[in-house]
Amino acid sequence: MSVQYFEGIGRRKEATARVRLMSGSGKFIVNQKLVEEYFPRLGDREAILKAFEATGQDGATFDVTVLVNGGGVTGQTDAVTLGLARALVKMNADFIPGLRKFGLLTRDPRIKERKKPGLKRARKAPTYTKR
Template sequence: MSAETSISTATGRRKEAIARVRLIQGEGKIVVNKRAFEDYFARETDRIIVNQPFEATNTKNKYNVTAIVDGGGLTGQAGALRHGISRALASIDTEFRHTLRKGGFLTRDPRAKERKKYGQKGARKRFQWTKR
């Protein structure tokens, strides 16, 4: 690994989604599953979520991102990609770590779907009680 091109890899997770991220110095291109970033994430909110670590560290258009995302839905995948990008940025420069930690980007979001319980309609929903 030379001093000119810094390469960093990291794994991000959110719900059931896993993102394997590779950061290379470049002009800010993001490729997700061999597709353009804008094509893969159609929703603007998902694109904003993915770009948050770059905006927090003022590194927009400085790194190219190549990511392989698997599992879950699109919003979960966007969260996993954000987590992976944050971890990769933190490994590139230790000064980014404080900023990313303060923004909450390095913490894996622990929320997941609650399991359905037996004898019930869903995770929380109960059958309607009848008096007679």
């Protein structure tokens, strides 16, 4: 018999997170590491667990497994947060208003702007010389 789980995919910038949520004992694993090891900053962990807070669920009653790649720490944090929120919605659609109120179901559309020809970066122009 297979274990029933709810999966949510979250993306932010270049980061992609696949979050699997199942009933369990409160283990939170990110890329085969404990969440405390993978995200050592407290603010990052609080942002991720905000989805449980918004729905009134106790995170200790779920096991969460996350596979995340690409991007940096902030992008990965936000990708995991969105993936967890989407997994909670798949589990129970009644959570949508609470998660919406905290803005956890909205994918941040901001991505890196492309470099333009004649410029050094997306908007940085070469130094202007008058003579």
